[in-house]
Amino acid sequence: MLDKLTIDRKLIKYFDFGLILVAILIVLFGTINIYNATMTKYGIYYAKLQLMWLAVGLAVLYVVVIVDYTILSNYASLIYWAGVLLLLYNDLTSNAVKGASAWISIGSRAIQPSEFAKLGMIIILAKKLDDMEGNINNIKNFFILTFYAAVPMVLIVIQPDMGMTMVCFFIVLGIYFVSGLNLKVIFGGLTAIVVMIVSVWNSGLMPTYWKKRLTIFLNPESDELGYGLQLIQSQIGIGSGNIFGSGAKVGEHAGSSFVSQFVPEAHTDFIFSMVGEKWGFIGALTLLVLYSILLYKILKIAKRSKDLFGSIICIGVFSSFLFSIIQNIGMTIGIMPITGITLPFMSYGGSSMMTNFIALGLVVNVGMRKKKINF
Numbered sequence: 001m002l003d004k005l006t007i008d009r010k011l012i013k014y015f016d017f018g019l020i021l022v023a024i025l026i027v028l029f030g031t032i033n034i035y036n037a038t039m040t041k042y043g044i045y046y047a048k049l050q051l052m053w054l055a056v057g058l059a060v061l062y063v064v065v066i067v068d069y070t071i072l073s074n075y076a077s078l079i080y081w082a083g084v085l086l087l088l089y090n091d092l093t094s095n096a097v098k099g100a101s102a103w104i105s106i107g108s109r110a111i112q113p114s115e116f117a118k119l120g121m122i123i124i125l126a127k128k129l130d131d132m133e134g135n136i137n138n139i140k141n142f143f144i145l146t147f148y149a150a151v152p153m154v155l156i157v158i159q160p161d162m163g164m165t166m167v168c169f170f171i172v173l174g175i176y177f178v179s180g181l182n183l184k185v186i187f188g189g190l191t192a193i194v195v196m197i198v199s200v201w202n203s204g205l206m207p208t209y210w211k212k213r214l215t216i217f218l219n220p221e222s223d224e225l226g227y228g229l230q231l232i233q234s235q236i237g238i239g240s241g242n243i244f245g246s247g248a249k250v251g252e253h254a255g256s257s258f259v260s261q262f263v264p265e266a267h268t269d270f271i272f273s274m275v276g277e278k279w280g281f282i283g284a285l286t287l288l289v290l291y292s293i294l295l296y297k298i299l300k301i302a303k304r305s306k307d308l309f310g311s312i313i314c315i316g317v318f319s320s321f322l323f324s325i326i327q328n329i330g331m332t333i334g335i336m337p338i339t340g341i342t343l344p345f346m347s348y349g350g351s352s353m354m355t356n357f358i359a360l361g362l363v364v365n366v367g368m369r370k371k372k373i374n375f
Helices: 017-042 045-066 069-093 113-131 139-158 162-178 183-201 208-218 229-240 258-262 271-304 308-333 350-368
Strands: 104-106 109-111
Touching (some): 017 045, 017 258, 045 350, 069 104, 069 139, 109 113, 109 350, 113 162, 139 162, 162 308, 229 271, 229 308, 271 308, 308 350
Antiparallel strands (some): 104 109
């Protein structure tokens, strides 16, 4: 029984400890910033919870790594449809929080089903592409893949959670591009989506507050006491950090920062504002370097995978992390629309932490089993 809970010694040498270490460093850096953002009102409460989620995440990663990822392909449909049903249940029963019904309450806690459905979508697309031997340009195959991608995305739009919808869209785009989908089809699809967005935008179906939230980054001063307030305060906080930060300290005076007092969601969606203020350009650059190492390692494992199933899983995870990083940091500095996308491994949150480590576990799993077994 215990043998099933241990990693085969022959595979240990292929275990990418560096990838896990980088993720842990990002989490620890994030925890310091979460503490800085919340200590005045909540003390160590959120920082302690984040460390707890780190422990849970590492435990879940270990479980994911134990089982050969190729076995996972046999359960791809089950994992996918479980995620879809979770989304459907959420859409039918959850109450709106901050404009979106994106959470299922479990006692005093809540889970975000779209985070888990996102992983299910990556796994099913990897499985189907592997079954299709990568022939994505076959019209039947293309529509099958698009159907599996569209189902969870439609359910996420209904919530409505535009941030997660965008993440899922770019996951699919990344997978399609790497799989060799004809560029004419990709550009044609993007054009069709733009036309659809413009049509919906002008149809009256999209609530005014959606439009305002999505476009306010273009001119936040036009509503500086309303929708533009969060972005303006974020930019002030980041700008005040200059090169070395306004005081990269943890403790008694850390919570008196501008960001912790005046930027809403400074410990979640706008955690990068805290980084910019407290650690300055050097701190922000260090974080970007850590993310670059993380993404490079994932891409490296994707290239060395022994099969298409493993490669596509890694590309899906890579696309998810890459877009989330660009979008989250971009929205805090005013170059991207403001959406509820967390910064991977940095922002506070149990669902995102767990799913990020599950995703990382899948990547490490693929890397550990990159050698084909010959009989």
